[in-house]
Amino acid sequence: MRSRSNFAIKLFAVLLLLVTACNRQQSETEINEADAQELTIEKSGTFMGKPYELVEFPNGAWANKTLQTDYKMFKVPLSSNFIKKEVAKIADGIYTINGLFASYIPVIETKNGVIIYDSGTSPEIGRQILKMLETVTEKPVIAVIYSHSHYIFGSSAIKEKYPNAQFIANPRLASNLASGQGAGSVFPEIGPLLNSGLVQQFHMMLPREGKDAPFGGFISFPDFSGFVRPTTEVTEGQVLNIDGVDLQFFTNFNVDSDDQLLVWIPSKKIVLNNAFWGFMPNMYSLRGSNFRDPENITQALFKIRDLGTEIMLSTHGTPIVGKQAVKETVETYADFYNFVKDQTLRAMLLGRAPQDLGKFLKLPQHFRDAEYLCETYGPLETFAEPIYHHGRGWFDNDAANIFKLTREDEARNLIKAMGGPDRVVQLSDQAIKEGDQMWALKLINYLYVTEPTNQTYRTKKAQLLYQLGMVLESQNARSWCITQAYALTNKLALPRLVLPDEIVNNMNPTTLLTQYKVRIDPEKAGTTNYLLAFAVGDGKKVGLHCRFGVVEFIDDVEKYGQAPNATLTMSQTSLVDLFMNRKPVGQILSEQGNAVKGDRKEVENFLSYFDEIFSPQVNQAIPVVKK
Template sequence: MGAPVTLTQAPNGAIANQKLLDRIGDFSWLEPTIENPVEGVWVFGGYALAPMSIIEAEDGLIAFDTGDTKHDGQRMFEAIRTVSQKPIKVIIYGHSHPVAGAGVLAEGNPDVMVIGHPNLNEVVEQNMGAGGAPAFFPEVGPYLTARAVTQFNAYMPREGPDAYVVPTNLTAIDFAFLPVNRPVQDGEEMTILGIKMQFFTRYGSDDKVHTTVWLPDRKIVFTTLLWNAPPQLYTLRGDVFRDPREWIAGLRFTRDLNPEVLISSASKPVVGAQKVRDTLEQYLDGVSFVLDQSLRGILGGMGPDELRHFVQFPPYLDEAPPNLQSYGEISTYPPAIYYQTVGWYDNDAANLKPLAPADEARRLVPLMGGREKVLEAAQAALDKKEYAWAAKLANQLYLIDNQDQDARQLKANALRQMAYVSTGANDRAHLLSQALALEGKTTIARLIPPPLESIQANPAKFIDYFRVRIDPIKSDTTNQVICFEFPDGTKAGLHIRRAVAEFIPEPDRYQYKPDLTLAMTGETWAKLYLSLATPEDLIQSGAVTVTGDAAEAARLINLFDRYRPEKAVVIPPACLEHAH
């Protein structure tokens, strides 16, 4: 299924697509590297998930981005000190992700100027205080966080056949963020440490608070819009929609500056006016092709699954250096465009009322001759290198019985081979992580809850998020109002009205008085939210003071799903003994 692929071995022993290894060095670093593309500018790549850059001025340094974690900042600061001993006096944030190493680069200097988009502080604050990774519905942040952990190679070995190839790794999330203290407007000009700069904040890519920096005297542009792979219009970890039109407009704008040097926060630098223009147009045409052909396919009556096969780069775009699909793969983007444009329904009425996947599998497998015949067909497909078909067949048995060891192993084998032939780091991470989990070699978390400190800092927000965990079977005919009180005077409530829990932001102004009031600290609420303690134990210990019936208070809290790490997994662990 698809063109033949030549596999080879990466330096770390990973089995990978030869195409990836032949071309990955064009725009990505596989090892820590310092580049000096033009006088006075250094780029530090391969030290972290994203590179950072330094501009040397007469009496100090200007940093463009700082790393996605404090650890990233520490690594890059050590690298900076190998090329310059000057203090970092100015930090510029390209967007809201690589901001966590700023405190390291500042070395405790309170006078460091921090430049960025006017809304960047607000976005970072929201991200840091949220329930998890940024999400359209923040209540599901823990689910997206867990998917991000998979995407960034957390479950993959560093060496061996199943290792990652592209080091898109995130270390432990630790922050040394410094807020923007000098916001810039679109088109604003400034002279910083003797260097004339112009800032543009109109266009974004994977978030909405990007800043492009233009050095007109030297025709150097610092941008977040050129990545080391085609614009990632959809990320497998899940995210809010990334509008291709905004990315396209930003790329056109950058091209029309006519830069002679392009320094990116997501790829290797590009030097030479013609090379910069060619690179930007190849990249621009790639993302324009994906958008336009997706829309063409929709107009032609295609659904999301058809689009992923229809929208494929023609050879000239596929072979263009910046379009190597080394991060995401474009086959995953058209369905996201479809869902944003049309919604989930593919206009085939046979799909309007689908069976549940497990129910469908229980009906299909007998039609295919039963379990043994499906196993034989899946193995035959694997032998013919039809890996996606093999995975689909094995998955029918897995849906019926996720403890079927033969089905688990066949599915793992198929996913592994799909990973080996993939060029996208995200695809490889998800495929291999699940293959390893099916074999019992790792456990993939389905949810990663927010840290206790985040909940403690804003208990009312997480009382609101708690409402989606109500179990309607348990709540049944319940109709009660709970008020939560905290030592700083904060109050919030939940009205459990049978199958729904309505969040009450101001209980004192609500039309119904509370049936029960629970007084506790933010830390105690965090323990309840994270299921670190039962309501019964906290009430008995005095950590929760109840006004009203204490037993009823515990019952009401227990109407909501508890977080159980051993259950919140993507692939259930295999039982030691299991009969079909």
């Protein structure tokens, strides 16, 4: 059973420390800045046969000129954090606080106080919310409603000033934070892999200024110190009366997390929501988060319509006022979700393979014209394939693909068929001249896969990725491309796994060992049948029982039907060191306070069967090349 301890609640919020963890990874792998290579692109030219023009934003970032206008709904330059800093009056007693971060804070004034929807990303943002709120009302904050688990970390500042304020949330919110599911992984064991994706998705390892900086408002991670646990958890359809105002809560809609709260205020015909964004929604996140079900999200949008909403206040989208305007907006937005889903299913029925789907989707013009469906966040081309996999799995119905070659074997065979590495380089260079940079990238990637430390291949791949990232409109894909281009040209070390100290140091033994057990190497373990008990601190003894290459976590060794082969008594710090592969196993066992009851050599041998995934030599998404 997965632990949901109070300590572990820090797991999501302290992703703020991801950058620190990546910086430490760089020092461990000793990147030599003298070996770094420059990446170049002309400010105007053609890419994939289409002309582009790059412009410079106020922070020095170069990006496609279209991005000056494509965030149409916000009516402000991207460099201003998407939203103008102001308190906007929507109607009598209805406001939004804008521009403090890449989101809106809806405000509902009641007779004796105010209700706000979310609290920002840090205590400082919370204080700024209060300061801006004071420009329109002197009433106290009596309730904070958490839209979902992403923008709730300014609450400590609000609670400090208004200790009697109510904090309302979906009942899944606290448990999601406790299980470390903030990155959206289906399995907690691969959370560090998704954390690395978060780093790459949001420009975290790239400069904050200069041509490679984010082209708009920087998306950072929240400061956990500002989180206040919910005082009230509501259920689907529940109605609460707050200072004479009825609010109805809907909890079953999953947009970018499954802990959403959609709120209906019938007396004011207002909906508070996170289902409508002011740009094309990210139906799939490149970091690999949970499946975002278009059917469920469209149900949320239709709920907003069917309630008769006259004012729609959204976490990311600008306020929409007027029943007809709300209806038309949410229907178009829902139609976009359904278009992507239905056309994906249509393509499947027509026999299209997963890799064909991105090019199959052709948006009708009315979607292209909608100011809130600009393709500036996630790339449309990536949305269909996850629907295919969710619907029928990986198999594309072609019997030739039931059994697959490894990437390396496929690349070697193709390189041989094309006439060898030099010929592949020539073909890649020729593709660039012909304006087919994507084919050039694919070709050079075959060479990279077979020889990832070859700097010639790395540099050519990096240059293509860099140019691709620069001309893209999608800020997510841009960051992935440029970050990996940096790693390929020795500007940074890119870890495959990221797990900051502040997270792992607060994971209890159950959490640590249930995630550690998946690292067993069955070839090393062979026919081993061995139970190792762990006594950590004052807690109960837990254990790992390896049976022929499969490990079972034992929640209580004393109640288990088999006596342990050995018992390892150790500190929490030592268990974390083992988990993070910070020290050799023998050194950990020898440290003061740690003891082995049983054969020490057997224990050390048993622990050697587990992969050291966090060691600097292993934990490299792109191999570090040292001269």
